[in-house]
Ligand SMILES: Nc1nc2c(ncn2[C@@H]2O[C@H](COP(=O)(O)OP(=O)(O)OP(=O)(O)O)[C@@H](O)[C@H]2O)c(=O)[nH]1
């Protein structure tokens with residue numbers, strides 16, 4: 001197995017540095033392309049394999065996109081490598097739990113359209129999701145062909161945060177999809193999120209090719225051997241990978257963590273210069289936020305959306321017992337304990 005063929009699957013130094021000497025030969029790496037309750041599928045430079053889990057490992061701790069080390073004699077996972085990024089959602093239950101949706105995603109492609117779906121608050125939530133999961137956000141504004149002012153939408157989208165790129169296109173036009181190539185280099189991994197009907201399937205189908213030969217085929221092997229195209233991790237024609245699972249498509253934005261601080265880094269920073277450290281940015285004397293709004297330096301609507309996201313994040317990060325306590329009226333006490341948890345991993 002060559003480093004080049006592993007790199008085509010998304011392998012990088014980030015994973016190589018987690019290995020002990022000799023480990024890569026004894027227990028070769030594989031990348032998960034399908035995670036089911038009873039079975040895990042993985043890609044290797046030699047094709048796709050079905051893996052079993054060791055007794056002390058639960059399938060819930062694995063996600064599509066993860067790298068694992070495999071005992072080749074039994075096709076059994078030995079251990080999972082630390083992912084570079086993780087997308088997760090809050091799971092229903094009595095304690096605060098998370099469900100893993102995808103691992104090792106480089107770019108979170110946020111899809112919206114240049115019309116009724118365009119909504120700054122919704123986009124900020126997705127940007128927050130990208131920031132809290134260590135993925136790079138890219139906003140795609142579809143249906144640019146249906147409006148005269150597509151560039152206005154691009155400007156509005158890029159104004160949402162100091163750290164975002166946006167492009168507009170007609171998702172049905174294959175030539176337009178070529179503009180995504182900087183984010184879809186060989187070995188790179190992307191995932192698409194967005195409301196129903198904005199064009200996610202159109203983009204996915206435009207970038208992938210069901211009949212293309214997959215990794216198992218080598219040059220010179222003309223036997224026509226085709227490995228099954230992975231369903232959840234799909235290869236693009238440019239050699240990148242797209243994660244497409246039902247969980248990914250319906251990924252909400254309830255778990256924001258420190259992502260909000262990163263998307264609104266300019267406001268977070270400005271707030272540290274308010275006179276009072278617990279300033280609510282309403283009518284306190286010496287409030288830097290209100291002063292900046294008055295001076296026209298920041299947009300009042302954006303400030304309101306920031307406040308709303310922070311309040312929602314506090315609410316969503318409550319465990320059921322904290323929620324009961326809040327409802328009983330111990331608001332202050334709960335708030336303090338919930339705030340202490342912000343930004344904690346998993
Ligand atoms: N004019 C135009 N139509 C588009 C564009 N992108 C998507 N469409 C159309 O919009 C409709 C919905 O697109 P889909 O790709 O199915 O949307 P989706 O986001 O996958 O929707 P769900 O599967 O419900 O999540 C289809 O009829 C597409 O042809 C675009 O850029 N321009």
Ligand SMILES: [Zn+2]
Pocket residue numbers: 271274275279280281282284286287288289290
């Ligand atoms: Zn203030």
